[in-house]
Amino acid sequence: MGFSTFSIVFKITICLFSFSFPFLFGSSNAQLNATFYASTCPNVSSIVRGVIQQTLQSDPRIGASLLRLHFHDCFVNGCDGSILLDDSSNIQSEKKAAPNSNSIRGFDIIDSIKTAVENSCSGVVSCADILAIAAEASVSLAGGPSWNVLMGRRDSTTANQAGANTSIPSPSEGLTNITTKFSNLGLNITDLVALSGAHTFGRAQCRTFASRLYNFSGTGNPDPTLNSTYLSTLQQACPQNGNGSVLTNLDQNTADSFDNNYFSNLQTNQGLLQSDQELFSTNGSASIAIVNSFSSNQTTFFENFVQAMIIMGNISPLTGSNGEIRSDCKKVNGASSSNVRMDQ
Ligand code: HEM
Ligand SMILES: *[C@@H]1O[C@H](CO)[C@@H](O)[C@H](O)[C@H]1NC(C)=O
Ligand SMILES: *[C@@H]1O[C@H](CO)[C@@H](O)[C@H](O)[C@H]1NC(C)=O
Ligand SMILES: *[C@@H]1O[C@H](CO)[C@@H](O)[C@H](O)[C@H]1NC(C)=O
Ligand SMILES: *[C@@H]1O[C@H](CO)[C@@H](O)[C@H](O)[C@H]1NC(C)=O
Numbered sequence: 001m002g003f004s005t006f007s008i009v010f011k012i013t014i015c016l017f018s019f020s021f022p023f024l025f026g027s028s029n030a031q032l033n034a035t036f037y038a039s040t041c042p043n044v045s046s047i048v049r050g051v052i053q054q055t056l057q058s059d060p061r062i063g064a065s066l067l068r069l070h071f072h073d074c075f076v077n078g079c080d081g082s083i084l085l086d087d088s089s090n091i092q093s094e095k096k097a098a099p100n101s102n103s104i105r106g107f108d109i110i111d112s113i114k115t116a117v118e119n120s121c122s123g124v125v126s127c128a129d130i131l132a133i134a135a136e137a138s139v140s141l142a143g144g145p146s147w148n149v150l151m152g153r154r155d156s157t158t159a160n161q162a163g164a165n166t167s168i169p170s171p172s173e174g175l176t177n178i179t180t181k182f183s184n185l186g187l188n189i190t191d192l193v194a195l196s197g198a199h200t201f202g203r204a205q206c207r208t209f210a211s212r213l214y215n216f217s218g219t220g221n222p223d224p225t226l227n228s229t230y231l232s233t234l235q236q237a238c239p240q241n242g243n244g245s246v247l248t249n250l251d252q253n254t255a256d257s258f259d260n261n262y263f264s265n266l267q268t269n270q271g272l273l274q275s276d277q278e279l280f281s282t283n284g285s286a287s288i289a290i291v292n293s294f295s296s297n298q299t300t301f302f303e304n305f306v307q308a309m310i311i312m313g314n315i316s317p318l319t320g321s322n323g324e325i326r327s328d329c330k331k332v333n334g335a336s337s338s339n340v341r342m343d344q
């Protein structure tokens with residue numbers, strides 16, 4: 001089945017400073033680590049992986065959807081599970097933010113995973129960590145790299161819908177703007193190119209790239225960086241003024257596997273989203289050489305992807321006694337379900 005076991009062991013030297021001055025740090029400054037649940041929930045990773053493996057049999061897209069959930073969680077107030085909260089009297093759900101609405105999916109599976117984890121070790125594992133563990137399992141089950149996931153995140157008691165509207169990149173805002181959004185969070189151009197490689201699996205709706213197919217930037221013509229053969233295929237799948245919700249594979253050649261074909265697609269002008277193709281077609285950009293290097297060597301891509309996932313997973317986690325361990329990923333502990341906002 002073309003499954004390649006690919007394990008990368010990363011040596012992480014995180015404790016040097018806090019080792020020397022532990023008294024300077026409260027427990028809220030604790031670092032994430034790979035053995036956080038070693039005594040309290042030793043089997044958490046295989047429980048998460050098991051539910052995803054089962055679900056993949058009926059939904060080959062679910063791994064891609066779960067990886068994207070972790071990304072959209074981390075880019076808004078850090079990796080704190082905020083994306084999972086539903087609307088309530090004091091929560092404006094991030095699910096209704098522009099980049100997520102009618103697009104992000106996988107919440108039911110997160111609930112199934114949470115239930116399975118709670119059945120083994122109740123009240124211990126955060127929803128934010130479940131997203132991080134699910135992202136790794138999803139990549140690895142699709143043939144991508146495996147890595148040691150750092151854990152110890154806690155869950156937010158708030159959401160930030162306005163932040164989700166502004167922090168998550170849009171496919172048409174241009175490489176310069178997207179690069180800025182990533183660097184604001186400590187992710188450089190290598191990380192941006194590597195993480196964009198996540199578009200090696202999963203689907204996109206016609207509306208997310210339709211502007212490239214007929215009248216690009218008001219020119220009256222399609223995006224000139226779109227391969228003409230691929231253009232015809234996409235125009236058939238997405239007729240002008242047709243149904244914008246129709247789905248297309250992000251990687252037309254190997255739709256559900258995690259491999260480096262995404263980067264060879266960019267080299268032949270077959271990137272689906274404007275933001276994908278710009279990584280290769282923006283004259284003079286440092287991203288071009290990175291695309292070429294990931295295209296020519298899958299190991300290089302995998303190593304850089306893992307490194308970038310760890311950096312992304314480390315964005316402003318709640319640790320120590322900050323936040324909480326939600327018992328239901330959809331709501332803050334103690335919130336009643338009767339005060340759901342009826343006004344939206
Ligand atoms: C670089 C800026 C990025 C932009 C502009 C972007 C934009 C998008 C868009 C528009 C879609 C299609 C959504 C839809 O049609 O409903 C999508 C899908 C997806 N994105 Fe990104 N994305 C970016 C980066 C990332 C990153 C960093 C990751 C993860 C590491 C990621 C993972 C995915 C996955 C796996 C899918 C498919 C999801 C599914 O099938 O459910 N993306 N992205
Ligand atoms: C992992 O982090 C937790 C919380 O900060 C800490 O109690 C534990 O000792 C750490 N484990 C290692 C191996 O550093
Ligand atoms: C851990 O979970 C996996 C999958 O759910 C299961 O196959 C395995 O037996 C479990 N191991 C332990 C020690 O509970
Ligand atoms: C976020 O964007 C959505 C969709 O455009 C909009 O309905 C919502 O009001 C925005 N939320 C905030 C808090 O700006
Ligand atoms: C890029 O960001 C700037 C500043 O936020 C904004 O004014 C501009 O419209 C953005 N460009 C695109 C193409 O969205």
Ligand SMILES: *[C@@H]1O[C@H](CO)[C@@H](O)[C@H](O)[C@H]1NC(C)=O
Pocket residue numbers: 188189190191311
């Ligand atoms: C991006 O950051 C990584 C370390 O996190 C570093 O190895 C790499 O050289 C950086 N790349 C660029 C282009 O600055």
Ligand SMILES: *[C@@H]1O[C@H](CO)[C@@H](O)[C@H](O)[C@H]1NC(C)=O
Pocket residue numbers: 215217218219220
């Ligand atoms: C393309 O879009 C521009 C600006 O929105 C518009 O003026 C023009 O008429 C359109 N051209 C065609 C061929 O639809």
Ligand SMILES: *[C@@H]1O[C@H](CO)[C@@H](O)[C@H](O)[C@H]1NC(C)=O
Pocket residue numbers: 243244245246247
């Ligand atoms: C548009 O396409 C989506 C996805 O295939 C489908 O669920 C929906 O029913 C379609 N809507 C219309 C009006 O055809």
Ligand SMILES: *[C@@H]1O[C@H](CO)[C@@H](O)[C@H](O)[C@H]1NC(C)=O
Pocket residue numbers: 227228229230267268269270
């Ligand atoms: C367009 O894609 C085909 C493969 O379908 C490839 O052979 C060709 O070189 C591509 N053209 C360009 C200009 O990249």
Ligand SMILES: *[C@@H]1O[C@H](CO)[C@@H](O)[C@H](O)[C@H]1NC(C)=O
Pocket residue numbers: 225281282283
């Ligand atoms: C990049 O440069 C080439 C050669 O000068 C030019 O043909 C092409 O249109 C440029 N691409 C873009 C996207 O500006």
Ligand SMILES: *[C@@H]1O[C@H](CO)[C@@H](O)[C@H](O)[C@H]1NC(C)=O
Pocket residue numbers: 297298299300303
């Ligand atoms: C691919 O990259 C890896 C790691 O960067 C390196 O060890 C390996 O030699 C490279 N393979 C080839 C064929 O260049």
